[in-house]
Amino acid sequence: QVQLVESGGGLVQAGGSLRLSCVASGSIFSISAMGWYRQAPGKQRELVATTNSGSTNYADSVKGRFTISRDNVKNTVYLQMNTLKPEDTGVYYCNALQWGMQFWGQGTQVTVSS
Numbered sequence: 023q024v025q026l027v028e029s030g031g032g033l034v035q036a037g038g039s040l041r042l043s044c045v046a047s048g049s050i051f052s053i054s055a056m057g058w059y060r061q062a063p064g065k066q067r068e069l070v071a072t073t074n075s076g077s078t079n080y081a082d083s084v085k086g087r088f089t090i091s092r093d094n095v096k097n098t099v100y101l102q103m104n105t106l107k108p109e110d111t112g113v114y115y116c117n118a119l120q121w122g123m124q125f126w127g128q129g130t131q132v133t134v135s136s
Contacts, residue, residue: 024048024125026116031130034106038134042101044116044127055119056092056099060132062112070114071101083109106134 030042046053057072057079071090072079078090089102099116111134116127 024050024053024118024120026118026125026127028114028116028127028130031114031132033133033135036106036108036134036136038106039102039104040106040132041103042114042116042130042132044099044101046097046099046118049120050097050118053118053120055117057117058090058099058101059115059117060110060112061115061129062109065112067115072117073099074119103132106132108134108136110134 024046025048026044026046028044030040034040055072055074058070059067060070061067070081070084071088073090073092087105092099113129114132115129118125
């Protein structure tokens with residue numbers, strides 16, 4: 023089992039920045055992809071960004087504003103979010119993929135005020 027704990031969410035004004043962190047623990051060997059998803063009120067959970075063996079993938083809505091990075095020594099994945107917009111508001115979830123199984127964190131709230 024893999025445990026994921028997110029941190030770094032909060033309230034920020036439009037145009038501001040936040041950095042989310044997700045620490046993985048437990049049976050973390052052979053974790054392949056890690057990423058961030060978000061869910062706004064009344065909407066489905068959507069992919070924000072993923073990283074796998076150094077390659078990255080971003081939702082079109084966050085390209086050029088968000089950066090995902092991974093520190094394998096600290097077993098941590100980060101999401102640097104710049105130029106935040108009110109539509110970025112939601113609960114952000116960390117995700118890890120291991121041997122075809124997906125693991126999720128408990129989520130961290132990000133609220134962007136206009």
